[in-house]
Amino acid sequence: MKIYTFHRKQNLPISLEKGWEFLSNPKNLKTITPDYMSFDILSGADRPMYPGQIIQYIVTPILGIKTKWVTEITHVKDNEYFVDEQRFGPYALWHHKHFIKEIDGGVEMEDIIDYKVPMGILGQMVHPFLVKPKLEEIFEYRQKKLTELFGEYK
Template structure:
């Protein structure tokens, strides 16, 4: 079983409170997700984030194929980090840690995603040409959008 990791860091010239208020609100995911992915929250984003929260989305990750994605917020430490885990969706495993750390004149935002692709060896075969580049593209878009919203560090 091959588990992959995507690790991204970004510095922004905002407070930890501002970063937390934006990133911990599931409704803001649409803002930092490429439009072509057709991201739409179906349920679960009507309350402030809490451990045990189930959020359901429709998303079109690749090849125009719409899929339902269900995540659970499993851990929350206010203004420091939260974890979302896929319960149903396009990955065999998805565990996404979001960290917020105060630094001089801003915050460091860190994402660590451990994931496994479905379909065994076939999924591993397409990972470097389809899945990994798509995830890199999505998180590069996220970096750009956060800089547009909050400025460059």
């Protein structure tokens, strides 16, 4: 069983409180997801984030195929981190840690995703040219969008 790790950091020129308010609001995920993915929250984003929260989405990651994705917020420490885990969706495993910390002149946002692709060896074969580039594309879009929203860190 091959488990992959995706890691990304971004610095933004905003306060910790403003960064946490944006990052921890599930409704903002649509804002930082590419439009072509047709990301829509079906349920679970009507309250502030809490451990045990179930959020259901519809997303179209590849080839126009709509996929239901259900995540659970398993851990939350205000103004520091939260963890979401896939309960149902496109991955065999999805464990996404979101960290935020104050730095000089802003905040550092860090994402660490441990994931496993489905379909065994076939999934591992398509990972380098389908799954990994798609994750990189999504997070490049996210980085660009966050810079548009909050400015460039200097």
